[in-house]
Amino acid sequence: MxxxxxxxxxxxxxxxxxxxxxxxxxxxxxxxxxxxxxxxxxxxxxxxxxxxSSLPIRMRGFKIQNVVSSFAFPGHINLPALYDTMRIAPPTWLAKHISYNPEFFPGMCLRLVDFRTVVLVFTTEKCIITGARTEEEIFIVQNKIYNSILMFCKNQ
Structure with a gap:
């Protein structure tokens, strides 16, 4: 390596x-x-x-590799209930990978079907989307997940 x-x-x-x-x-x-x-x-x-530097330097091959976004839900999220629901009846946008083990990591990790993004959801209202290539992809992912997770907010 x-x-x-x-x-x-x-x-x-x-x-x-x-x-x-x-x-x-x-x-x-x-x-x-x-x-x-x-x-x-x-x-x-x-x-x-x-x-x-004494050498000529120029920029070439500029590309965006990873766009990260964070936002908050209007209340604390009931992650155990969200996890159980996503495992039993996953929405169409969700890939098979869902992980939630609060003893090792305080958030739930969701992978989406059509995107290379990972969504991290925390009980403290916070949500992080990472792995997107464009800002537009962030907005699409947020629109897909928001209403499904909003149902599990405690302080709506």
């Missing part, structure tokens, strides 16, 4: 993002709020690296 060494870590403030710079020349930008902010931040990072 090949592990790349993290050579530098740069943070910029206007957009609040961090760049992980690896020995193979790849830059991973984390912490931005949108795709546009990510492109701007990468441009800033390339400028910073260019000014510190």
């Amino acid at each position: 090949l592990f790349l060494q993290l050579n530098y870590l740069i943070e910029i403030q206007p957009i609040r993002s961090t760049a992980l710079i690896f020995s193979n020349g790849r830059i991973v930008c984390v912490g931005t709020k949108s795709v546009k902010d990510s492109e701007i931040a990468i441009g800033h990072f390339v400028d910073i690296i260019s000014s510190a």
Whole structure:
């Protein structure tokens, strides 16, 4: 297995993002709020690296690998009841993988059929969607899951 060494870590403030710079020349930008902010931040990072280097540096192969979103439900979620219902009568959008073991992890993990996303649902009203490639995919996934999970909110 090949592990790349993290050579530098740069943070910029206007957009609040961090760049992980690896020995193979790849830059991973984390912490931005949108795709546009990510492109701007990468441009800033390339400028910073260019000014510190005597070699010509340019950006190529920009792509979004992972979009993460979080939102809150209007009340605490009854995860044991949600888990039992999803196992017995899963909705059409749900893949076979559902995991909920509060002794190891406090949230429920749901995988969707048509997407590579993973949804983490917590009793504390919070929900995290990860693994999407676009912001549009996040909105589609949220629309699919919201009403099914809303039925298990305790403080509606």
